[in-house]
Amino acid sequence: MRIIIRGTVQGVGFRPAVYRTAIALNVNGTVCNSGSDVVVEVENADHFITELKKNLPPLAVIDSISTENIPFNKDLKGFTITSSSDGNGGVGIPTDTAMCDKCLIDITEGRRKDYGFTSCTDCGARFTLISDIPYDRKSTSMDQFKICPTCGNEYGNPKNRRFHHQTVCCPECGPQYHLTDGNGKIISGEPIETFAKILDSGKIGVAKSWGGMHICALPEKITEMREWYGRPQKPFAIMVRNTDVLRKYAEPTDGELKQLLSSQRPIVLVRKKKNDLTEHISPGLDSIGVFLPYTAMQHILFRKLKGDALIMTSANLPGEPMILDDDHVLELGADAYLLHNQRILNRADDSVIRVDDGNVSIIRKSRGHIPSYITVKDKGCVIGIGAHENITASIAVNGRIHTTQHIGDGNSFGIPEYLETASRSLMRMLKCKPSVVALDLHPRYSNRSFGYALGKELNAEVIEVQHHWAHAASLLVDNDAEDAVVLSVDGTGYGEDGNAWGGEVLRSNLTKYKRLAHLQNIPLLGSEKALYDLRRLKFAIDEMNGDNNNLFDEKDSEVLRKMMSSSVKTSSLGRLLDALAFTLGVCTTRTYDGEPAMKMESLLSKGKLIEGFETKTERGEIMTAELFSRIKGYQNKSDVAYSIVKNVVNEMVNISSDDALSKGIEYIGITGGVSYNGPICSMVEESVNDRGLKLLRHRNVPNGDGGISVGQAAIALRRIS
Numbered sequence: 001m002r003i004i005i006r007g008t009v010q011g012v013g014f015r016p017a018v019y020r021t022a023i024a025l026n027v028n029g030t031v032c033n034s035g036s037d038v039v040v041e042v043e044n045a046d047h048f049i050t051e052l053k054k055n056l057p058p059l060a061v062i063d064s065i066s067t068e069n070i071p072f073n074k075d076l077k078g079f080t081i082t083s084s085s086d087g088n089g090g091v092g093i094p095t096d097t098a099m100c101d102k103c104l105i106d107i108t109e110g111r112r113k114d115y116g117f118t119s120c121t122d123c124g125a126r127f128t129l130i131s132d133i134p135y136d137r138k139s140t141s142m143d144q145f146k147i148c149p150t151c152g153n154e155y156g157n158p159k160n161r162r163f164h165h166q167t168v169c170c171p172e173c174g175p176q177y178h179l180t181d182g183n184g185k186i187i188s189g190e191p192i193e194t195f196a197k198i199l200d201s202g203k204i205g206v207a208k209s210w211g212g213m214h215i216c217a218l219p220e221k222i223t224e225m226r227e228w229y230g231r232p233q234k235p236f237a238i239m240v241r242n243t244d245v246l247r248k249y250a251e252p253t254d255g256e257l258k259q260l261l262s263s264q265r266p267i268v269l270v271r272k273k274k275n276d277l278t279e280h281i282s283p284g285l286d287s288i289g290v291f292l293p294y295t296a297m298q299h300i301l302f303r304k305l306k307g308d309a310l311i312m313t314s315a316n317l318p319g320e321p322m323i324l325d326d327d328h329v330l331e332l333g334a335d336a337y338l339l340h341n342q343r344i345l346n347r348a349d350d351s352v353i354r355v356d357d358g359n360v361s362i363i364r365k366s367r368g369h370i371p372s373y374i375t376v377k378d379k380g381c382v383i384g385i386g387a388h389e390n391i392t393a394s395i396a397v398n399g400r401i402h403t404t405q406h407i408g409d410g411n412s413f414g415i416p417e418y419l420e421t422a423s424r425s426l427m428r429m430l431k432c433k434p435s436v437v438a439l440d441l442h443p444r445y446s447n448r449s450f451g452y453a454l455g456k457e458l459n460a461e462v463i464e465v466q467h468h469w470a471h472a473a474s475l476l477v478d479n480d481a482e483d484a485v486v487l488s489v490d491g492t493g494y495g496e497d498g499n500a501w502g503g504e505v506l507r508s509n510l511t512k513y514k515r516l517a518h519l520q521n522i523p524l525l526g527s528e529k530a531l532y533d534l535r536r537l538k539f540a541i542d543e544m545n546g547d548n549n550n551l552f553d554e555k556d557s558e559v560l561r562k563m564m565s566s567s568v569k570t571s572s573l574g575r576l577l578d579a580l581a582f583t584l585g586v587c588t589t590r591t592y593d594g595e596p597a598m599k600m601e602s603l604l605s606k607g608k609l610i611e612g613f614e615t616k617t618e619r620g621e622i623m624t625a626e627l628f629s630r631i632k633g634y635q636n637k638s639d640v641a642y643s644i645v646k647n648v649v650n651e652m653v654n655i656s657s658d659d660a661l662s663k664g665i666e667y668i669g670i671t672g673g674v675s676y677n678g679p680i681c682s683m684v685e686e687s688v689n690d691r692g693l694k695l696l697r698h699r700n701v702p703n704g705d706g707g708i709s710v711g712q713a714a715i716a717l718r719r720i721s
Contacts, residue, residue, distance in 0.1 A: 102120065435461065468504045543564055
């Protein structure tokens with residue numbers, strides 16, 4: 001029988017597990033990699049499959065097993081692992097996986113003591129060092145390192161956990177770390193230990209890891225770090241030595257601890273313990289981003305370090321992709337650089353997640369979570385190339401939608417090129433030639449040129465997908481749902497009327513959508529300027545209400561009044577939160593994406609519903625501007641914030657529910673960047689439950705713009721099917 005096994009079966013020690021099972025059963029046959037699949041030819045297949053399932057390696061995931069009869073080979077004696085073949089393609093390799101417990105022991109004793117590239121078939125880098133599949137050493141960045149005899153013996157020993165481990169290495173034959181000063185001059189001494197001493201002395205360093213580099217410093221140096229990096233308000237993540245240290249900085253729930261200790265090792269947003277230090281790390285927020293060591297180097301570093309935590313942020317010039325080149329990174333101007341000579345083939349920022357009442361939301365899906373896919377009903381090969389911020393691309397093939405790692409923001413230097421490189425790499429591994437290229441409706445998004453060029457190159461149809469419909473579609477496929485009435489809420493997205501949407505009630509499926517209602521349109525005075533100078537939002541709202549506004553002198557005020565009728569208008573819930581944050585003194589200037597809305601969470605979580613902020617809908621517009629005229633006279637900012645947002649959300653849910661019930665739809669969904677807001681999701685869930693309907697929330701696809709490409713791909717697939 002020929003057994004074809006599909007799933008995460010590349011780079012996880014799957015062939016060695018098959019080999020050991022065959023030897024234990026004393027059967028004849030062969031096993032090989034075929035593209036993303038593993039193919040076994042063996043006698044007595046049913047019994048073999050049963051025994052194999054009992055002995056799967058830790059990282060393996062079987063999606064399907066199929067069998068077929070083949071001619072019996074009477075000359076086949078024993079069981080062998082044969083050479084790989086290209087097969088049909090498809091991503092079946094595992095993600096980069098945190099160091100396992102056995103390898104943690106290896107770096108404390110024996111020949112791999114303090115060796116920063118220690119791994120085995122159960123752990124280590126995978127995606128970040130692979131160029132193609134099947135997953136063999138020649139297709140990784142380890143191909144430049146010749147295996148020494150001792151590692152060769154491990155590789156060839158079926159009883160060793162490094163049996164057929166494609167990146168097996170040791171200090172004698174593998175990559176090495178070295179340490180340089182700010183000018184690139186080598187610093188003598190053991191690199192990781194010396195780097196630890198430099199950090200302990202209060203200096204700022206850069207450490208090269210699996211998918212890129214981190215800027216590192218002690219948390220106590222946060223003030224100097226912000227000044228040096230030019231990041232006055234945006235929160236930093238910290239890596240902590242262990243979970244005991246974690247509790248000095250934050251108060252994790254059981255669900256958050258589960259994620260922190262998972263093999264993916266993401267950054268998790270956890271409620272912080274409030275003190276001067278944590279407030280400087282994440283100003284104005286209730287949470288702090290924390291994560292645990294996941295590479296051998298990081299574990300060794302913390303063993304050498306006196307400090308118990310490090311600020312860790314991606315090493316890049318502001319807005320640009322994470323730096324991979326050793327020479328380029330010197331431009332950051334750090335005090336020391338811990339670098340290595342293993343090539344990074346695929347960038348991967350740290351993934352970021354949030355756990356809210358048991359619901360896991362992925363904010364940034366990258367290292368540890370990529371490659372991955374979601375299963376869909378429609379067949380065909382298409383690509384969605386995302387929006388403008390938090391860009392990803394998604395490629396659908398064989399009933400699966402695969403998404404690239406997090407790319408970045410489209411207006412930043414190097415991002416369009418990074419998107420193209422990552423997209424082509426994934427298409428190559430999937431052996432997919434898209435017949436449709438889906439892109440955002442916005443005419444000025446930087447990735448559109450790549451989309452049109454790719455369409456021309458492949459002779460593929462190019463389609464434009466409205467931003468918030470793509471959000472809704474990503475939510476539908478994330479939950480395997482056909483239709484829902486969706487609250488698609490974020491900062492901005494180009495609407496079919498040319499305005500900036502973002503507070504939308506959409507009846508959606510994968511074929512079409514209908515805009516049932518939206519928040520009141522508010523002029524964006526000066527367009528992009530209004531996103532950062534929040535006074536302009538408040539001025540526009542006051543003008544709509546006929547209220548006095550003293551934020552500008554009379555000359556500027558007159559200019560702004562003339563802009564009221566001609567400016568682009570926004571229906572965005574994100575902009576409503578911005579205006580509310582400014583009015584209540586929570587945030588006066590936006591210094592990073594989502595800042596005012598994020599800082600509003602603290603107020604919303606403490607508020608209660610009070611009278612006086614009820615709203616109404618007129619001709620499909622949920623009236624919001626007039627709510628600001630009622631704020632004067634109320635002392636409790638939390639109650640005001642909660643009551644305004646709660647009433648707006650209730651109105652959106654009531655419109656959604658009325659339509660859903662009339663059309664026989666059982667789901668109300670919430671998606672978009674604002675759906676990361678815990679208090680707002682709780683408001684929505686309460687209102688949906690009151691109407692007897694079911695709430696759809698994201699599970700595996702990012703809520704924000706990182707999920708747009710998934711929705712685009714799903715809509716394109718349905719179009720051709």
